[in-house]
Amino acid sequence: MSGKHHMSDHPVSPELGPLLKHWRERLEPRRIPGINTSRRRLRPGLTQDEVASLTGVAGSWYRQLESRHPRPVSEQFVERLALVLRLDEAERMILYRLTLGQTPLPDMPRGDVDTGGKFQPFLDALLPNPAFLSNLCWDILAHNHPLETWFPWLSDERNLMRFVFLHPEAREYLVNWHTDWAAPSLAQLRFSLATHCDSQDLVQLIDEILEGSEEARKLWAMNEARVHSDGDVRRLRLPAHPDEEIQIRIMSFAPLSNWDLRAIVIVRLSP
Structure with missing residues (x-):
């Protein structure tokens, strides 16, 4: 222009x-x-x-x-x-x-990185806090051991968004599922789609979620958008203690070498 x-x-x-x-x-x-x-x-x-x-x-x-x-x-x-x-x-x-067809801010740097080797030491250094690395489509690429204890569903589902919307147990683990987890997650998906409209993987993920979840279709129609969940305070139940709710804070980071990646740390807050 x-x-x-x-x-x-x-x-x-x-x-x-x-x-x-x-x-x-x-x-x-x-x-x-x-x-x-x-x-x-x-x-x-x-x-x-x-x-x-x-x-x-x-x-x-x-x-x-x-x-x-x-x-x-x-x-x-x-x-x-x-x-x-x-x-x-x-x-x-x-x-x-x-x-x-453009963004008002400079394009975020994107590059190939060795996600397994480069970021695993960083995730392990965050112990005892559960932490993971995900990509643009919220596929979990690497994680530390505590995350497996908190989220045993990782062995069956490596995509965070698919778990939230397409796995019934998510509504049991994620307290206030509709307002605190589902709505913000779809708002992030909308932002990602608008800024990465050429990503067929992202389009396919959103189509799969909207086809598989009536709640997701209703939330998508609200046209909300948000950049990230950094700093959000939410509640969840751990599979090992389903009767106990804990409060957590979500901390998000993006490596300068590839802003399409996000490192998420889950910090348990004192009651």
Whole structure:
């Protein structure tokens, strides 16, 4: 792209429309200057015409953007739209990907690494905390011994997302499965898909999850996105003590040599 004011040659994805509708309808009109809040509203959030006015385009033009046949856009407009819709980091990156085919941040470095040999000493050094290394599709590539005690299902299922959504026992081990585990996991999958739309393995994983889980399909329709789970505090039950709930904090790291990898450390918190 030669400049922010020039229209992109990249075709705007038809997947953009439902997201734009979701983002504008969650806004609170009273908190946005210039919006008339005196009249009765039939729907939540902002109207298409209000978003158009705030971004400086015609209402008919914006309505077409939310349709299945959107027109090309400029980077300047995309930046204004992200501000108007109050998008967070993950959502802004998705907007850029679906409209311009690029990310607003520099591409993350990706490279081949010897996951088994290079990262195993790091994972072992994190004892007694369970820890593992996963790739873009959440395949567990390496782990330390405590993780096998906490998650004995590893011997049958090496993909974290498939376990969460397609294995019934996940709902027993993962406390508050729907809100604390399933919803954030799908939001991360959406972000990964938007930033790695050329990954057939990722597309296949998401299709498998959506086909196999009605709950996943309902959550996917909410169009939520998030970058990572670093710092999340959640609860789970260990298979060896199914009647006892423990509280954990998830710590996430990415090696500079390959940001598509993630090292996860599970820290047990004091009761």
